[in-house]
Amino acid sequence: QKEVEQNSGPLSVPEGAIASLNCTYSDRGSQSFFWYRQYSGKSPELIMFIYSNGDKEDGRFTAQLNKASQYVSLLIRDSQPSDSATYLCAVNFYGNNRLAFGKGNQVVVIP
Amino acid sequence: DTAVSQTPKYLVTQMGNDKSIKCEQNLGHDTMYWYKQDSKKFLKIMFSYNNKELIINETVPNRFSPKSPDKAHLNLHINSLELGDSAVYFCASSQDTGTKGYTFGSGTRLTVV
Numbered sequence: 698q699k700e701v702e703q704n705s706g707p708l709s710v711p712e713g714a715i716a717s718l719n720c721t722y723s724d725r726g727s728q729s730f731f732w733y734r735q736y737s738g739k740s741p742e743l744i745m746f747i748y749s750n751g752d753k754e755d756g757r758f759t760a761q762l763n764k765a766s767q768y769v770s771l772l773i774r775d776s777q778p779s780d781s782a783t784y785l786c787a788v789n790f791y792g793n794n795r796l797a798f799g800k801g802n803q804v805v806v807i808p
Numbered sequence: 809d810t811a812v813s814q815t816p817k818y819l820v821t822q823m824g825n826d827k828s829i830k831c832e833q834n835l836g837h838d839t840m841y842w843y844k845q846d847s848k849k850f851l852k853i854m855f856s857y858n859n860k861e862l863i864i865n866e867t868v869p870n871r872f873s874p875k876s877p878d879k880a881h882l883n884l885h886i887n888s889l890e891l892g893d894s895a896v897y898f899c900a901s902s903q904d905t906g907t908k909g910y911t912f913g914s915g916t917r918l919t920v921v
Contacts, residue, residue: 728907729906729907729908729909731909733909735849739914739915740898740912740913740914740915741851741898741912742912743909743910743911746908746909748907783849785851787909789905789906789907794839794856794858794863794864794905794906795841795853795856795864795906796853796906796909796910797853798850798851798852800848800849800850801849801850
């Protein structure tokens, strides 16, 4: 069973701090990795995707991929109250025409 | 213009009824999907169509039947609704197999009473 795991519980961070989210996946052949943000009652919104090992930065967001260890992480720098949401990790498993999602991590930024 | 639009946004219905959810995308994407998000917020794929052809059909009760009249539309019909069908259903689309991710519609909250 190909899986995406996000095991951390809700994450509370003070405003201005760094929020760090982790995700592991089961299929070593996976090629595309995504982070979505979902506000309560809204649809998932793509914020980052990464294909290659290493870091990818976009504004206050950095995605990190380590294929050997099969994990992908998301860092949110200078966290803002507007970053309070659920963050979903998604993986496009090799040979499958679908995105598999983790269960999400709720982030709460405390002013 | 909304990229992926779903109707209705809310649907409340009794057990045993038949209902449909419609989805349209104006992004020119080739592939469309239906996902179900349960009360624990877990998103699970149900179906996928590429250029009107069914390519993914997960283990979903056959009371659920997707239909794609053209590559810009993917509808979901549900027969004999059950309490356990209550969830948020998201339509999504992507270019090809989605190597650059999916664009999601705003969701349809289905409540079966």
